[in-house]
Amino acid sequence: MDNGGFVVAGYVVTAILVSLYTWQLARRLRQARDIATGKQRGA
């Protein structure tokens, strides 16, 4: 494939950025839920 490296790079970079953001968002959401659950128990 001509310029195949550029095509692969475009798809891989997009996949990495979206996956990293999704993973980081899920982690932040889990932490916020844990805090909320802890606070509700303590309130």
Place this chain on the structure above:
Amino acid sequence: MGTTGLSRIGRLGTVAGLVAVPCLAVGLYLGLVWAPPDAMMGNVQRIMYVHFPSWIATALAYLTAFVCSILYLARRRDGYDYLAQAGVEVGVLFNTTGLITGSIWGRPTWGVWWTWDPRLTTTAIMLIIFVGYLLVRAFLEDLEARARVGALVAIMGFVTLPVVYFSVRWWRTLHQPQSSPSTVDPRMVVALRVMMIAFALTAAYLMSRRYELARLQTANERLEVEPGVRDG
């Protein structure tokens, strides 16, 4: 609804996420295998199947932030502020992927990774303004001031979107103007549209999750300030 349970927006986002996965799989097959290579650019044109959908997702996210910011300033309901935050953060993500994939496409096509072309420059300015939104919010401690100032920055940032869109018509630019579906192979149009839907659904899913996060974070902050106050 309890603070930790999913809201209606969260449940709609889950549906969007579930539909996005097969759409992405089909779109990738169509874009990488089924659609023919471009007559002039060859296979490098296939980057367009992630580059252009990134802009669709960006526009959708920033439009959400813009509308919700106006609604927040008019009605002062927290939900609008949560959605505005979600729109900006997800918009920044896809704005970044759009710029990077454009740069990767530009290297073999134009011979440069970056050039101070009106389209590229206005797009970079738009990204900087919305990154500024995230920074402003991070520095302000008062919840209401954070939402109010954020809304103003989001409205100001959105003004750059039509400038970005029309930049290829208003100024002499290296970036090509918008293509018409009638001038390209129908298979390319199908692949592009499936990927546009997939990216829009992915953006909707991510915004719904970011909305949930904003809702929880605000409820947690309010409990810290005033113990006993619950998310309402």
